[in-house]
Amino acid sequence: MRDGPSRPKAVNIVIGGEAGQGLITVGDILTRTLVRAGYSVVVTQSYQSRIRGGHNTFTVRVGSEEILGPQEPIDILMALNMDTVHFHQHELSPQGTVLVDEKWGLEGNAIFAVPYEELGSQKFSGILALGVVGAMLGLEEERFSGALEQFLGKRGDQVLQENLASLKSGFSWMSSRSGPMHKLSPPRYAGTRLTLNGNDAIALGALAAGMKWCSFYPMTPATSIAETLAIHSQAMGIVVEQAEDEIAAINMALGASFAGAPAMVATSGGGFALMTEAVSLAGMIETPLVIVVAQRPGPSTGLPTRTEQSDLEFVLHSGHGEFPRAIFAPGSVEQCFHTTRQAFELAEALHGPVFVLTDQFLADSYRSVEPFDLEQLSPVRTCQVLSEDTPHQVYAITQSGISHRLIPGLSAQCVAAYSAERLAIADSDEHDEYGHLTEDLTIRKRMVDKRLSKMNEILARTIPPEVAGDEAADLMLLCWGSTRGAVWEAADTLRSQGLRVATMHLSQVWPIVPDTVLGHLQNAREVICIESNATGQMAKIIRRETGFHISKKILRYDGLPLTPEFVLRQIAEV
Amino acid sequence: MRDGPSRPKAVNIVIGGEAGQGLITVGDILTRTLVRAGYSVVVTQSYQSRIRGGHNTFTVRVGSEEILGPQEPIDILMALNMDTVHFHQHELSPQGTVLVDEKWGLEGNAIFAVPYEELGSQKFSGILALGVVGAMLGLEEERFSGALEQFLGKRGDQVLQENLASLKSGFSWMSSRSGPMHKLSPPRYAGTRLTLNGNDAIALGALAAGMKWCSFYPMTPATSIAETLAIHSQAMGIVVEQAEDEIAAINMALGASFAGAPAMVATSGGGFALMTEAVSLAGMIETPLVIVVAQRPGPSTGLPTRTEQSDLEFVLHSGHGEFPRAIFAPGSVEQCFHTTRQAFELAEALHGPVFVLTDQFLADSYRSVEPFDLEQLSPVRTCQVLSEDTPHQVYAITQSGISHRLIPGLSAQCVAAYSAERLAIADSDEHDEYGHLTEDLTIRKRMVDKRLSKMNEILARTIPPEVAGDEAADLMLLCWGSTRGAVWEAADTLRSQGLRVATMHLSQVWPIVPDTVLGHLQNAREVICIESNATGQMAKIIRRETGFHISKKILRYDGLPLTPEFVLRQIAEV
């Protein structure tokens, strides 16, 4: 356990405007610049389900120390339109600044009017503002221009030059006016840091695991996982296919996996619902499969571009009949990478479906991430274990429940003597050890036992909860998945107020290993379960699995991510 | 609570043979004859997933007292082929008789050879055997010929006459040879009894509720529900439509219900999996829908014609996001009728999805059933509550969470002043009170609260568990759904052995109302949960909802129904 300090000092920058005003471009460049400069960031993207108009924000919280979660009070509000001022003015921190266009004629304490027209074209007000903010933060201009070049390089020289000029113009205007109003301390970290969001990291984790097939049907907030993989498909020599629907996507993935290619699907709640029949199939034919479910608020279409953690119970019980599974729920961008990799390993080891449960907040949240040590990682191998002695029975009944996979048609490089008898047979019906359909009810029972006994292997590999803070605490904050950062920082704040607080985060939410959880919960005087849903799904699972009843819950389900401030407000209430 | 006697005296008749040998016809006529004669029956059908060949049985357990569950030892084995003798000989009761064809040349203690060829054509050996068995049971021949006429009447006179002749021939041969070897006591009940299986009763329950639309995609063991409804569709003026797939089936049903027709779908595990996206839709748009899930062993295609109770958790958590639901799990054919009716009422009251969870055993299990008192029942009305004052807001936020439905286009007979403003709007996105799409996150939270608060109405209406037997018992047997009869009879046997035994049956498995369950469980010295699945799903739910941990379980998952004998054997072990 480690002792937590109070919340790290950070500057919270919100870029607000209409869809289509380019705020993502500005946000991306700002983020990448800060990360490259060695700062720690947590990005929160909040957008509507439309392509133009409406109101979106891109929030970059930046600090020189490591920061983990989002923050509510706004230090710098970059308003690309007047609505933004209107919507967010009341969220300003005491020292907050609102960047507005001089032309709007706004006045007030925090208002900081910039003469965009004077400084350059209106068209570039986003980039101009970026220059202004860069100077406010006390950073060097070159840092931004580098990122801008990388970002806009491919759009041609003219565009780049215009943008660079705007950037410079904003920078010098601000520098000439006053000193840095929100100066960042020098960053604590030096080495190379990558700018990755949760979905990027899932894609990289899959590639590191040796994924060769990803099929998908577009669905926010999962789409970018497959699209990122597609961008790298040529270089990696993998196949990413947009399917006609989610049912096709998952059945394709099972076909690929059966044929020997580590495979993945990525979707969100409604699309996942359509996949549940095949989840059960994966359980029955014992075929490895990684299923990423990126959650958004339900039921049904719900709020397609917002965040929630309300599909835990659904994923846990998805598919008819009974079969083992595992569910990861990464709490950071690094964990997105690692748990996705582990998901492939586990799927291959247990011959069945393994889930990665993420959500819109984490999917879109850029962070500064140390490069992963790829040398230490080796990809999953589907056919390495085949040998002369490999039994012919694909579903041989073993002590562990785990048999030997056979891969259809795989030739000499895997199996020297691939005999005509050693065929890969998969059947969704109950089957015998060879994989052929059977109606023998004695075999049925043995096959159920075999499949379920694989749970032991999963249990043995389950990631224990991450517990931090005071032992025998007055208060234990329990969380899972993407809310880790918010909870961790809330705990730090509580500690700084003198409370003895512990935190527990589950990055693997199934199975629950009571031994690794119960002691910690019992040690705390009080436990609060914190979740982004309305019914406290994890609390229910904990009670079912351990008998420990958590009656106090902090639940958020308005579509916005949990923040430390939200947690603290609620704790004050409970 | 009632005191249970030991198991009722009964004769257990097994008809065995290949698919296509007509054993279902023989079984049906036997069953109907016995029911009409006033006997109580429990039928168990066991068949393979093929149309010809293989090995099937049709088992009729018959008693003069009320019997509730199946029985393992066979009193009369009607072997239509030699395999049947082979497969079931060891299951004979001490006084058991095996009816075989003289030609097979079999000998042995229990063997009772009938000269079928001598008595009539080989083609009618099933009916000949029926005559023999009728005489063995000491029944009058006319009882059988009446049922035969009803059954074969439509096939033409010639067929009927030949069958009647065979029946007579078998009857007189047996009567001339010996007295009734398995004589039934006179039946206790006089009045009219119907011969219904679980699926028949579900269909009738739906009709009694005023169901007007049923869409389905064929899937064993649910198909016969829709097909039974279709047979009556002309008389009842309802629509039954075979859909292109299960996704269409449930979306059709939602369309019909939205437009004002009480609607139902019926399917099994894999088909239900495909429906889960729309289950969530029903929750979101608050549209009544009854969903019958007839369980069979999974995962995946599993054993398509066998029985299991392994979809409880799946159904309970099906659909992404969070919304209220209720799940009935009838324990008898009568309960199939009543819970299905109630499901329609509840769906209409709560504006959302309600489930009826049955299984192959109950679906196919014929019983003797008292006619339902239809006069006492009134069908669901979708538009009775509309009036001048009905608010325009379909999703008006109310205390109970329940708003007023509006039905598109419904004219004067329902609403006098159906104004242009009073339109029925449903949206799978989060919506405002009028039903229109919204991205307002304050409304979002209020809508979640509104929807979830409907749970109170459901809780208030939940059927309490049926508890029977000794108070403060040494042993409490907990069960749900179709296993009721087996558990009830096992308890009776245990009591006759001097144990103080109580039983609890849940015919509504969601929500669990802790107050109605916990006390009973705590009163017993020991609780055993009995389920037809491999993981003890109900025990898990009970722990989650009440904190009560049931560690002792009797679980059957080989595809066969739970029997009292199975339960007793296992109790001896645990």
Added chain:
Amino acid sequence: MVTIEDYGTYETAWCPGCGNHSILQAVKKALVALDLQPSQVLLVSGIGQAAKAPHYLKANVFNGLHGRSLPVATAAKTVNRDLAVIVESGDGCTYGEGGNHLLAAIRRNVDVTVIVHNNQVYGLTKGQASPTSGEGFVTKAYPHGVFSSPFKAPLLAVAMRAGFVARGFSGRIDHLAQLIQEGVRQRGFSLVEVLQPCVSFNRVNTFSWYNQRCYELPLTHDPGDWENAIAIADQWGDRIPIGVIYRNNRPAFDENLVQLGEVALVSQEVRMDQLKKIMMSYY
């Protein structure tokens, strides 16, 4: 007399310049021309940009699941034949996720009119290929361009002898309104595919791309001639025909259901007397 004002005016979430605005206009014009009250109309849609359309006029609305509007419309129409049931959704929704329901609806000849906003792209999810995307259309998932052959829904519908098959263009509002009107009047399944520019994600099939290619079928075109309709429906490229391509007089789905009476099924009393007889038949 219904007027266009009866259908209201709403703010939309569509991009300026999007073809959807014009399609919305055409739908309203058609409804007015058909003299239908908003309460007589049920608009069913799936999910996508096009599928938002029903929120932007006054009518009964079922905005359901992506790809699943046809089953909803089928049942709603059947239980209440007094409603005019119109489906509006995108090419992805209707031809992609919902392809199986399109086949079934054509076979049933269910009396609904399906207006497919065909922008040859997935708009709402930001630019993925749709079944109608042209070969070579570049997306993130297909950096070398799409290679599945584009789905010609009108051709498929003609081949399957759908009740009514037409194509319109959002750039010809009155012509389109006329097609929608005829579609709604048709007693049976009507497909009205509408070419619709997406200014944000389809830089290939732009307004002018369509405008240059679309030609109205001449008056001499006989929609009853199946062989010819096949050839017309197959046309795509330099010239794209718009107008009524094919129609026939197959009975509509609900006309086959003998149990449906004069009064809409939803308004009929439940026949409890019949039920008693049915129950007793199990004696």
Added chain:
Amino acid sequence: MVTIEDYGTYETAWCPGCGNHSILQAVKKALVALDLQPSQVLLVSGIGQAAKAPHYLKANVFNGLHGRSLPVATAAKTVNRDLAVIVESGDGCTYGEGGNHLLAAIRRNVDVTVIVHNNQVYGLTKGQASPTSGEGFVTKAYPHGVFSSPFKAPLLAVAMRAGFVARGFSGRIDHLAQLIQEGVRQRGFSLVEVLQPCVSFNRVNTFSWYNQRCYELPLTHDPGDWENAIAIADQWGDRIPIGVIYRNNRPAFDENLVQLGEVALVSQEVRMDQLKKIMMSYY
């Protein structure tokens, strides 16, 4: 040289007299004629009587979900192009539940051969109507007979310009085996629809019903002529054409995937060196 014995003989769960027995024979004959080893063949099926077929010969087998064999086959073929991938399933499976995947597979032109055992009924579930059931076919759910128009898969496949479209009859085993062979040889999507009597549930379309109507397409028939193929594929009734109806030379799905090399994807090493570069591009 592969012999028919290499494919083994198994007991089946089919009814005596069922057309499936002959189709099984034809498949084996075709595989032998193609000189394929059992280990080179992957048979993919859904659920139904037809879908049991892969269990009755020696080969790699994926007997998956009802309606979902095509997506499985698509991916398996793509990751291992060395496999001969053949789908066998029923009319209900392929045209009913699986209709959307049929459309997509044709558009992708994925290099698999789909043998549809078309008995115009749902056999395994005991006699419900299938998409190909004739108008008026009486089932429990349609006491007045089916009224949806029967699905003509070959017509649809020709209209969509599938790679290879053929129809066979289980009563002509050698002719059928020849069609299957040609289908497997075709580099692209091949539909081989097989008319198959179901003695238990289809009393209309019996062996002799088919036998009387089926005629082999003459040698003069040009499968490259699309217009004519449309007319042939549309034929149904007194005369039913069997043979290769249509074919073309569109590149197969996997041929469009530039990243697929000589060696099957499943056997390729993971490019960890490339991954490092990719990761660092996020700097």
